[in-house]
Amino acid sequence: MNIVLVGTQWGDEGKGKIIDMLTQDADYVVRYQGGNNAGHTVVVDDKQFILHLVPSGILHKDKICIIGNGVVVDPEVLIEEIKGLRKKGITVDGNLLISDQAHIIFPYHKMMDKVREAKKGKGKIGTTGRGIGPCYTDKASRCGIRLADLFNDAVFREKLKENLDEKNAIFEKLYCCEGFSFDEIYRQYRKYKPRLKKHLCNCSKVLNDAIAEGKSILFEGAQGTFLDIDHGTYPYVTSSSATAGGAITGAGVGPRKINKVIGVAKAYTTRVGEGPFPTEFSSRMMEKIRTKGKEFGATTGRPRRCGWFDAVLVKHSVRLNSLDELVITKLDVLDECKTIKICVGYKIGSRSFTDFPSDIGALSRCKPVYEEMPGWNEETVRITKYENLPKNALRYLSRISELTGAAISIVSVGSDRKQAFKV
Numbered sequence: 001m002n003i004v005l006v007g008t009q010w011g012d013e014g015k016g017k018i019i020d021m022l023t024q025d026a027d028y029v030v031r032y033q034g035g036n037n038a039g040h041t042v043v044v045d046d047k048q049f050i051l052h053l054v055p056s057g058i059l060h061k062d063k064i065c066i067i068g069n070g071v072v073v074d075p076e077v078l079i080e081e082i083k084g085l086r087k088k089g090i091t092v093d094g095n096l097l098i099s100d101q102a103h104i105i106f107p108y109h110k111m112m113d114k115v116r117e118a119k120k121g122k123g124k125i126g127t128t129g130r131g132i133g134p135c136y137t138d139k140a141s142r143c144g145i146r147l148a149d150l151f152n153d154a155v156f157r158e159k160l161k162e163n164l165d166e167k168n169a170i171f172e173k174l175y176c177c178e179g180f181s182f183d184e185i186y187r188q189y190r191k192y193k194p195r196l197k198k199h200l201c202n203c204s205k206v207l208n209d210a211i212a213e214g215k216s217i218l219f220e221g222a223q224g225t226f227l228d229i230d231h232g233t234y235p236y237v238t239s240s241s242a243t244a245g246g247a248i249t250g251a252g253v254g255p256r257k258i259n260k261v262i263g264v265a266k267a268y269t270t271r272v273g274e275g276p277f278p279t280e281f282s283s284r285m286m287e288k289i290r291t292k293g294k295e296f297g298a299t300t301g302r303p304r305r306c307g308w309f310d311a312v313l314v315k316h317s318v319r320l321n322s323l324d325e326l327v328i329t330k331l332d333v334l335d336e337c338k339t340i341k342i343c344v345g346y347k348i349g350s351r352s353f354t355d356f357p358s359d360i361g362a363l364s365r366c367k368p369v370y371e372e373m374p375g376w377n378e379e380t381v382r383i384t385k386y387e388n389l390p391k392n393a394l395r396y397l398s399r400i401s402e403l404t405g406a407a408i409s410i411v412s413v414g415s416d417r418k419q420a421f422k423v
C-alpha cells in the first residue's frame with residue numbers, strides 16, 4: 001500500500017505525529033518537497049523530536065527513509081540533524097537515503113531570501129528565511145546545483161562560479177550588500193561530501209524497485225495545501241508542490257502507484273506568515289488557543305495565527321488532493337470552548353458562496369459565514385477510543401466530515417504517540 005499524506009490547511013497540522021503512526025505499516029518513508037522550512041514534531045515517551053529534513057520515519061527501526069529529488073537540501077542543517085538524532089540514540093546510517101537530484105541550498109539563497117523580504121517591507125511573504133524560495137527559483141531557471149554536481153568537481157566549480165557572478169552582482173548593485181567568496185563556499189561545501197556520500201541514491205529507482213517487490217511507501221508531505229505554489233494562496237505560499245501531486249514529481253513515482261491519499265487537518269486553523277485568513281480569531285480567543293495549542297512555529301518559533309475551522313478551505317483541499325481520508329488533530333485544544341464555530345461559506349458584500357476563491361484579492365475581502373455548535377467542556381486528552389469522545393465532540397467531527405465530504409479516519413487528542421485513535 002503506497003500512501004501520500006498531506007496537510008490540508010496552511011501547514012503545521014500535526015503531520016509528523018500521524019506519519020509516525022502510519023510508519024508502522026510502511027517499509028519506506030519519503031519526503032518529496034520543501035526543505036528545512038518544515039518542522040515535524042514527534043513525541044516518543046516524553047522525548048520530543050523536531051525533524052526538519054529527515055523523514056519522521058527515522059524514529060522507527062528497520063524503515064528506510066528517503067529525501068526525494070523534490071526536496072531542497074541545506075547540507076549543514078542536514079548534517080546537524082543527523083548528529084542530533086544519533087546523540088539521542090537514533091540510528092542514521094544505511095536507513096537514510098538522499099536523492100542525488102535534490103537541489104542544494106547555498107548561503108546566497110538564504111541571503112537572497114532575507115534581502116528580498118526586507119525590501120518588500122509590509123508586502124513581505126513572511127518566509128522562514130531558510131533560502132527555500134531562492135533555491136527553487138534557481139531550480140526553475142536551470143542554474144541550480146544538485147547533490148550529484150557536488151560530487152563532480154569540475155561541474156561544481158563551474159556552476160558555483162556562474163551562480164556567484166550573477167548573485168554577487170545582484171547583492172551589490174540591487175541590494176547594496178556584500179556578496180560571497182567563491183573560495184569560502186567551495187571549501188565549506190567540499191567538507192560536506194564525505195558526510196553525504198554514503199546516503200546518496202537514485203530515488204526513483206530505489207522506490208520503483210521497492211514497489212515492484214511489494215514494499216509499502218509512505219510519502220510525507222511538508223507544509224500544507226494552501227502553501228502549494230500552484231494551488232495555495234499565491235503569492236503567500238512556499239515554492240514547492242505541497243499537494244499530493246508533488247509526491248509524483250518529487251520522488252519519481254508514477255500516479256498509478258499511489259493507492260491512497262490521506263489529509264491532515266487541525267480541529268481549528270492556523271497559519272504562519274502573511275496572507276489572507278478569513279476565520280482568524282480576534283485577539284482574546286487568539287491568545288487562548290495559541291497558548292493551549294502551543295502554536296509557535298517548530299522551525300522559527302514565530303507565533304502562529306489561529307482561527308476557527310474553515311470547512312470551505314478543507315473541502316477545497318479534499319478535491320485538490322483527491323483525499324480518501326481525513327485525520328483530525330488537536331481536538332483537545334478546543335476542550336474548554338463553550339461554543340465552537342465552523343466556517344461553512346464566505347460572503348463578500350451581499351454575495352454568498354461556498355467555493356474557495358482563487359483570487360487573493362477576493363479572499364482578503366471574504367467574511368466567514370459561521371455555523372455555531374455547543375462545545376463539550378470536558379477533557380479529551382485521556383480518551384483512547386473514538387466512541388468515548390464527548391457527544392458534542394462527536395457531533396463536531398461528524399459535521400466536519402459532512403461539510404468537507406471526507407471520511408475521518410484518525411482523531412488525535414495530544415502530542416504523544418499514544419494520544420490518537422482510529423475511527
Ligand code: IMP
Pocket residue numbers: 010011012037038039125126127128129130131132133222223227236237238239272273274
Ligand atoms: P518559505 O517556505 O520559507 O519560503 O515560506 C513561505 C511561506 O510558507 C511563509 O508564510 C511561511 O511561514 C510558510 N511556511 C513554510 N514552511 C512552513 C511550515 O512547515 N509550516 C507552516 N508554514 C510554513
